[in-house]
Amino acid sequence: MSSTTPRRTRTSRRLAATAAAVALVLPLAACGDDADGSSDTGGGAGDGAGDTTITVLAAASLTETFTTLAEQFEADHEGVEVELAFDSSATLAGQAVEGAPADVLATADSRTMDTAADVLAADPQVFATNTLVMAVPAGNPADLSGFEDVADGDATYVVCVDTAPCGAIWAAIAAEEGVTSQPASLEVDVKAVLAKVTGDEADAGFVYETDAVAAGDQVETFEVPGAEDQVTDYPIAQLDQAGDPELAQEFVDLVLSEAGQQVLADAGFGQP
Amino acid sequence: MTPPPDAGATTLSGSHLGRPPLVLVVPGAVAAALLVVPLVTLVLDTPWGDFLDQLGSAPVLAALRITALTSAVTVLACLVLGTPLAWLLARVDFAGRSVLRAAVAVPLVLPPVVAGVALVTALGRNGVVGSLLRETTGLTVPFTTTAVVIAHTFVAMPFYVLSVEGALRTAGERYDVVAATLGATRWHAFRRVTLPLAMPGVVAGAVLAWARSLGEFGATITFAGNFPGTTQTMPSLIYTQLQADPAVARTLSMILLLVSVGVLAGLRNRWLTTS
Structure with missing residues (x-):
């Protein structure tokens, strides 16, 4: 019995060293998987009787x-x-x-x-x-009066990157409407755009109608001209x-x- | 960052101590395979035919420029700000030192996205510091190259500070004391005695910080955004391309891999082996 004690101490010390090493590597490992792709399962679990x-x-x-x-x-x-x-x-x-x-x-x-x-x-x-709408933070702090203020103004706005479906729609609308201003950032997905708007980091962002509805009174929306021709199925x-x-x-x-x-x-x- | 063991010593111990035990060899080989195989398959899967075209394309050049610029400034920020912090932690006895040391290490275990969110609460337009800055100067931090550097420094500095603090503690205070008895001021001793002794830790910490900055993605995209030419770094571009064309993303990954390995090899030849 007594002979196992030092051994155990050594093991726990080794474990502590391993934990420290893992802690060092963790932030590196986490780089790749942080955006998009929220995977979840829901529904049904509570019924029990399901065969x-x-x-x-x-x-x-x-x-x-x-x-x-x-x-x-x-x-x-x-x-x-x-x-x-x-x-x-x-x-x-x-x-x-x-x-x-x-x-x-x-x-x-x-x-x-x-x-x-x-x-x-x-x-x-x-x-x-689903259609694209222009979302602004609650209370419209930048006092935008509509799409034109963003298209030709110097408002700070964000859109999806054009490899994402929401970004492809924005690119088509921007070309169609002759938008001259540049977005401040091309976000990787629509939820990231919404987060920049609800957090009031951007004056406006282009998101789907459903995202604006889900955000409730955190955002106000404006119509986007030409959006009805760029509906996503x-x-x-x-x-x-x-x-x-x-x-x-x-x-x-x-x-x-x-x-x-x-x-x-x-x-x-x-x-x- | 220790120099490689001398070849003669390895042979001696190998022949005298018997065969390495399988219980060490097998897991060691598994570890090596885990680290090496994905890199080899990345090399094999890279569409080399359009490698040069990709390397010369405008978005890649812009992202490489931003990555080179921000990682260099990040290392500079670590040297200028991190070295004094490491010295304070290693040499000055003040209230709350152990708490501060723990706090400095926290970004090491923080998921990068959380780091980005934390930076927004501090330096965002409506952040505690950010709103003050906006009211007094009209400047905002997010969506600028400065924001990229701040995000990188936030995640990279702990690596640097812990490395330099460790080197300072290992070197010990004796030489500082001797320098003081010879009439050196504390600043003079720091420059001429303490810092040169800690130089291996400074170099190792700078390389770690640089490597961390090079691969940083989560905090950057959360806090600084993603726009070609201002905030889009190589990792952001790779992630963006992964959604559109995985083959292009693999080529870009290869470019980043070659650049980072090349710089590391260059540094190793210049400083790490001679130190």
Whole structure:
């Protein structure tokens, strides 16, 4: 017994050294994975009785609405659990192609849905649309009177980088409307743009209508001229690898139903 | 940053102490593979055909310029501000010294995004210091190259300060005392005695800080933003390109890797081996 004591001390000292080394390396390791891609599962966990599970991969911007819809679906289907995975559309489409065990895929634009064309069990159906709006911090501290003040003025505004769908829409509108000013920053995703606006670091930012609705009274919005020509479509489809194709179909039907459309409309989505 | 062990000594100990035990060799090999394999696959996966085109493209040149500029200024800021802080922590006994030392080390374990958020609360337009600055001078920090340097210095300085403080403590106070008995003022002793003795720690700390600045992404993009030519560094550009064209992102990663390895190798030849 007594012979183990020094050994244990040495082990704990070694552990402390390891912990210190890990602490040194941690901030370096964390660099890569901090933006975008909030992955989450929700819904269904509380029911307990679920013996059938369907998995829905959905774009991050659908987090609130699909959580509500999943709860409705579980209420209507005794013993069925809906697993939700939210991430950026491109990531989810990639996972679907690589055979992720999922039943339904819903993305934030047709381009990403097209990349998963090989594993779709049915033609994708557009269930919602989203438009770009100009968001300003609550109280409009820079006293902007509309899009023109940003397009030709010296307001500090932020947009999405043009590799992100929201940035591609901005670039098209900026070209169409002849915007002469430069944004202060090209943010990696729409949530980062919204954060700069709600934090009042920028006078204005260009986000989706639904993001502005989700931000509530933290932001005020202005219409963007030409935005109605740059609407982004949200398609949904069942996957080849669906474990229960009938249930997958029923979930898609719920999203397209009047009740489903109402949930989406309340969140600021447009009707297709 | 210790000099490599002399080759003769290695052979001697190897032949006299028997074969290295597998319990050390196997995990050691796994560790080496974990570190080396991803770098090798990155090299193999780089589309070398368009490497030079990418290297010469305007966005890459702009990002390289910002990265070179900000990491150089960050090292300078560490030298000018971090050295005195390390000296204070190592040599001056003041109330709250251990608390300050712990606080200085905190950014080491802080996720970079949190560092960015913290900087916004301090230096953002509505931050405690930032709003004061805006009211008195009309200047705002976010979305400027200065903001990039501040973010980099925030995450890199702890590496530098801890390295230099360690070197100062190892060198000990005896030489300072001797210098004082010979009539040197404390400032004179610092310049002529203390600092030269701590030079290996200063160089090692500067290299660590520079490397940390070179790869910094989270705090930069959160606090300073991302705009070509002003705040877009190489890591920001790589992350942006990853969403559009992973092949281009791999080429850019390769450029950053070559630049950093090249500079490190150059530094090693000039200072690290001779010290």
